[in-house]
Amino acid sequence: MKFKNLIVYWRTILRVAEITLRHQWNDSFILFAILVQPMLIAILALFMLRGSGENYAMFVVVGSGLTGLWSSLLFISGNSINGERWQGTLESLVAAPIPFEVIIFGKNLANVVQSLLSMSTSYLLAALLFGYTLQMSAPFLFTASVFLSIFAFISFGLIIAPLFIMYRGIQQWQNAMEFPVYILAGFLFPIALLPNWTTPVSYILPPYWAARALHETSTGEGDLQKILLAWGMMLIFSIVDLFISSKLFRKMLYKARVDATLETV
Amino acid sequence: MNIITKNLRLFWQGTVLSYVALFAWFRPVTYAASKILMPLAQIIFFTFLGSYASGGTDVDFYVIGNAIQITAVSGIFGVTMSIGGDRWAGTLPYLFGTPANRMMLFFGRAFMHIIDGAFGVVIALGWGALLFGVDFSHTDFSALGLTIIVTTTSTCGLGLLMGCLSLITANVMFVNNTVYFLLLIFSGANIAIDTLPNWMQAFSKALPLTRGIASARTLIAGGSFADVAPLLVSEIGIGIAYGILGYFLFTWFELHAKRKGTLETV
Amino acid sequence: MNTIEVKNLRRIYRATTGVIRRKVKEVEAVKDVSFDIKEGELFGLLGPNGAGKTTTVKVLATLLIPDAGEVRVKGLDIVKDANEVRKQIGFIFGGERGLYWRLSAIDNLRYFASLYHVDPEVSKKRIPELLELVGLKGRGDERVQGYSRGMKQRLHVARTLLHDPDILFLDEPTIGLDPVGAREFREVIRNLQSEKKTILLTTHYMFEADSLCERVAVIDKGEIVALDTPSALKKHVRDLSVVEIETFGIDPKVIDDIRKLPFVDALSTREQDHRQLLLVQTERGAEAVPDLIASLEGMRIGRVTVREPTLEDAYVRLVGGKA
Ligand SMILES: Nc1ncnc2c1ncn2[C@@H]1O[C@H](COP(=O)(O)OP(=O)(O)OP(=O)(O)O)[C@@H](O)[C@H]1O
Ligand SMILES: [Mg+2]
Numbered sequence: 001m002k003f004k005n006l007i008v009y010w011r012t013i014l015r016v017a018e019i020t021l022r023h024q025w026n027d028s029f030i031l032f033a034i035l036v037q038p039m040l041i042a043i044l045a046l047f048m049l050r051g052s053g054e055n056y057a058m059f060v061v062v063g064s065g066l067t068g069l070w071s072s073l074l075f076i077s078g079n080s081i082n083g084e085r086w087q088g089t090l091e092s093l094v095a096a097p098i099p100f101e102v103i104i105f106g107k108n109l110a111n112v113v114q115s116l117l118s119m120s121t122s123y124l125l126a127a128l129l130f131g132y133t134l135q136m137s138a139p140f141l142f143t144a145s146v147f148l149s150i151f152a153f154i155s156f157g158l159i160i161a162p163l164f165i166m167y168r169g170i171q172q173w174q175n176a177m178e179f180p181v182y183i184l185a186g187f188l189f190p191i192a193l194l195p196n197w198t199t200p201v202s203y204i205l206p207p208y209w210a211a212r213a214l215h216e217t218s219t220g221e222g223d224l225q226k227i228l229l230a231w232g233m234m235l236i237f238s239i240v241d242l243f244i245s246s247k248l249f250r251k252m253l254y255k256a257r258v259d260a261t262l263e264t265v
Numbered sequence: 266m267n268i269i270t271k272n273l274r275l276f277w278q279g280t281v282l283s284y285v286a287l288f289a290w291f292r293p294v295t296y297a298a299s300k301i302l303m304p305l306a307q308i309i310f311f312t313f314l315g316s317y318a319s320g321g322t323d324v325d326f327y328v329i330g331n332a333i334q335i336t337a338v339s340g341i342f343g344v345t346m347s348i349g350g351d352r353w354a355g356t357l358p359y360l361f362g363t364p365a366n367r368m369m370l371f372f373g374r375a376f377m378h379i380i381d382g383a384f385g386v387v388i389a390l391g392w393g394a395l396l397f398g399v400d401f402s403h404t405d406f407s408a409l410g411l412t413i414i415v416t417t418t419s420t421c422g423l424g425l426l427m428g429c430l431s432l433i434t435a436n437v438m439f440v441n442n443t444v445y446f447l448l449l450i451f452s453g454a455n456i457a458i459d460t461l462p463n464w465m466q467a468f469s470k471a472l473p474l475t476r477g478i479a480s481a482r483t484l485i486a487g488g489s490f491a492d493v494a495p496l497l498v499s500e501i502g503i504g505i506a507y508g509i510l511g512y513f514l515f516t517w518f519e520l521h522a523k524r525k526g527t528l529e530t531v
Numbered sequence: 532m533n534t535i536e537v538k539n540l541r542r543i544y545r546a547t548t549g550v551i552r553r554k555v556k557e558v559e560a561v562k563d564v565s566f567d568i569k570e571g572e573l574f575g576l577l578g579p580n581g582a583g584k585t586t587t588v589k590v591l592a593t594l595l596i597p598d599a600g601e602v603r604v605k606g607l608d609i610v611k612d613a614n615e616v617r618k619q620i621g622f623i624f625g626g627e628r629g630l631y632w633r634l635s636a637i638d639n640l641r642y643f644a645s646l647y648h649v650d651p652e653v654s655k656k657r658i659p660e661l662l663e664l665v666g667l668k669g670r671g672d673e674r675v676q677g678y679s680r681g682m683k684q685r686l687h688v689a690r691t692l693l694h695d696p697d698i699l700f701l702d703e704p705t706i707g708l709d710p711v712g713a714r715e716f717r718e719v720i721r722n723l724q725s726e727k728k729t730i731l732l733t734t735h736y737m738f739e740a741d742s743l744c745e746r747v748a749v750i751d752k753g754e755i756v757a758l759d760t761p762s763a764l765k766k767h768v769r770d771l772s773v774v775e776i777e778t779f780g781i782d783p784k785v786i787d788d789i790r791k792l793p794f795v796d797a798l799s800t801r802e803q804d805h806r807q808l809l810l811v812q813t814e815r816g817a818e819a820v821p822d823l824i825a826s827l828e829g830m831r832i833g834r835v836t837v838r839e840p841t842l843e844d845a846y847v848r849l850v851g852g853k854a
Contacts, residue, residue, distance in 0.1 A: 011645065011651075012645045012646060012648070015641070015642065015645035016642070016645070016646075019631070019634065019638060019641075019642045022634065022638065023631055023633050023634055031439070036439075036442070036443055036446075037442060037446060040443075040446040040447065040449070040450060041446070043450060044446075044449060044450050044455060044456070045314065047450070047455075047456045047460075047461070048314060048315060048318045048455055048456060049314075049317075049318045050318075050460075051318065051319070052318060087628065087629070087630075087631070087632075088626075088628025088629040088630075089628075089629050089630065089631065091592075091594050091624070091629065092629055092643065092690070093646065094593075094594065095592055095593055095594060095617055095620075095622065096617065096643070096646035096647055097614050097615075097617040097618040097647065097648070098646055098647075098648070103646065173298050173302075175298060175299050175303055176298040176299065176302035176303050176306060178306070179303070179306035179307050179309070179310045180306045182310050183306065183309055183310050183313065188314050188317075189313050189314050189317035190317075193313050193316075193317060194313070254596065257593075257594060257595050257596040258595075258596045259545075260544055260589075260595055262594055263594075
């Protein structure tokens with residue numbers, strides 16, 4: 001997808017996101033993925049890290065929010081194309097005179113923004129239930145990091161969705177892909193604990209850079225240089241992801257029209 | 266054919282069918298992924314998180330706790346799918362139209378998951394030994410084996426109850442996932458129970474898995490069967506209680522659905 | 532230039548069967564189909580189940596890639612210029628699927644409007660108009676979930692008219708509607724026709740094609756077996772009469788015997804509860820009745836009538852009397 005498209009289609013993207021939110025809001029599995037699961041992980045982590053002091057509360061809040069972000073991207077965005085197919089709406093979407101990835105961009109936007117809600121619930125939880133006073137060390141940089149992270153996650157999701165459709169073999173590993181990213185992206189503990197050989201894998205995961213930016217700006221552990229590095233990496237990955245995804249989408253749609261799988265699997 | 270063989274056959278058919286149905290949408294590779302990789306990822310995640318929290322001590326605590334917790338994948342998800350699956354497949358009306366013994370029908374659906382769950386725990390403990398160096402040299406293996414079977418069975422008991430809930434509510438996955446994560450918090454897999462607030466401790470004690478995990482930890486640390494026997498008795502008792510509760514809910518559901526004509530809808 | 536040009540279209544489905552030993556089974560859904568549709572024409576595509584109608588429509592709607600042949604919409608190639616084609620066309624596949632059931636009708640329409648770049652100002656005006664056009668006025672705020680089948684199908688019509696396309700593909704749009712609903716639906720189609728839209732309609736109902744379409748193509752086993760105006764098609768059977776014989780519990784073997792009689796051109800049956808209606812096409816008209824009755828000896832026979840052929844009879848003859 002060219003950047004131009006994002007701007008031309010912003011109105012469509014927002015509409016798609018709005019409709020997606022409204023459509024999903026009473027689906028309880030989605031509610032679980034975005035609210036309950038991260039909240040339970042937050043409770044768990046807050047208990048486990050209780051001995052480590054107040055500083056960790058902020059770390060846990062942000063980290064468990066990130067787990068929610070990744071799970072919803074993996075499961076909700078990853079299955080969204082199939083969902084449309086089961087509803088019989090995929091054909092109408094594909095036949096609309098608009099790049100299909102714009103529609104999926106809008107859907108991912110809805111999911112990612114939705115998931116940020118879970119970060120707020122964890123925040124409230126930590127503050128009210130555990131009585132931590134949570135201090136955001138660099139609110140402006142944090143907000144900027146949030147926006148960049150949203151973009152990075154959406155773009156990453158744009159690669160996952162067509163891959164899951166084109167290669168069912170990959171989707172079979174969906175369940176097994178949830179926790180490894182929690183681990184490798186350093187959502188709730190630093191990747192320095194992991195063996196050295198895993199570090200390069202972390203570096204190529206956009207969620208890792210998002211986690212770094214968000215953790216560093218919220219706990220105040222990173223200097224500006226480190227934060228800028230994380231931002232830069234997120235931007236680069238987003239652009240690369242968007243570029244790859246437009247190729248994948250084109251290939252996926254052509255294949256679906258050859259194999260007649262827009263309507264049935 | 267006498268009544269016992271008849272019912273045994275029914276039990277067995279329920280078992281096999283629920284497994285075949287599972288495999289119909291779970292391909293072998295997915296199954297392997299969920300049996301081998303998912304437990305591994307979960308153990309690694311919580312063990313690292315735990316040792317990060319405790320400063321590197323107590324690795325065994327987290328490895329063993331999460332390995333036993335793996336039984337809940339079969340016990341909760343597997344069993345609910347077997348029971349709830351009939352509703353999605355629309356076969357429930359036919360099932361309730363048969364004269365089959367409901368007890369056999371119902372418990373047959375849990376049996377294969379007990380074996381499956383126990384198998385998962387063994388794999389998970391294997392990962393623990395391999396990756397985290399959990400030391401089994403002082404372990405009474407027959408007692409540990411019994412612990413695994415008992416814990417898996419009692420977790421399946423809770424699964425049966427949840428499966429029936431899934432017949433009543435439309436949101437099986439929601440119920441399942443919530444229970445699974447609640448177990449992660451309350452079973453003692455990741456948080457030492459005596460550090461929880463009192464009301465949470467009380468809740469922990471009413472759940473399956475809690476005593477099973479405690480018993481496995483004791484045995485691997487070199488405890489004897491006599492040390493854990495009381496734990497295991499209560500563990501199986503709790504599981505049976507949940508299973509029976511589930512069975513009553515199941516028969517109630519059948520009656521209710523037939524009365525109201527809601528077999529196919531919620 | 533014709534608005535729609537289909538030349539030697541061919542489309543095969545490949546389905547893999549078997550879990551362990553995978554076999555690829557090929558179904559030649561469309562073998563060799565050619566036709567043109569003029570601007571503003573209402574063109575009918577008729578054929579038995581599995582003839583390849585839906586496949587043809589899906590190729591035209593840019594949802595399937597043809598295996599061979601050339602398909603153009605307003606001169607645009609449906610593979611290379613798919614996106615341009617999409618701006619010009621609207622389509623409906625009969626049935627209830629393809630809508631967001633958890634959303635209201637208006638939300639569904641607003642959503643698709645934005646996918647077609649309809650200006651929000653315009654769609655604000657057009658959505659109520661369309662709801663009125665398809666008879667859903669006042670119900671637009673309700674969730675689609677609670678709609679009847681017919682209402683959903685009407686909503687599909689509104690959906691596909693949002694961007695005011697010049698060309699419409701309607702695949703069995705009246706399927707599953709009650710007679711009154713279907714009649715109202717045909718009224719909607721006539722309105723569209725009067726707006727000079729180019730329409731391709733597929734249907735199983737002959738009277739529908741007869742009363743709506745300017746030209747009709749009959750397709751069977753993936754090939755066009757006739758293409759003409761309804762009245763010209765009827766000429767195929769002009770010299771014939773149709774003898775309708777009501778029977779009760781007839782033996783299929785007897786039907787085959789009758790079909791082999793020298794003066795029988797085509798024979799079809801229609802099940803009605805416990806009765807079977809035999810429709811015999813013959814040049815001999817009323818004269819054939821005694822012979823036919825004779826071959827049904829010993830069987831219960833009800834009403835016997837002789838009538839003029841309809842488009843349906845022409846169709847039956849064209850597709851080999853198996854309808
Ligand atoms: N996705 C598919 N995969 C494999 N075969 C298919 C597929 N879709 C259609 N077919 C086959 O292609 C042939 C033509 O189907 P098509 O749907 O075009 O017929 P149709 O004329 O629309 O029939 P109907 O009147 O029943 O709607 C049939 O034999 C059908 O079984
Ligand atoms: Mg069709």
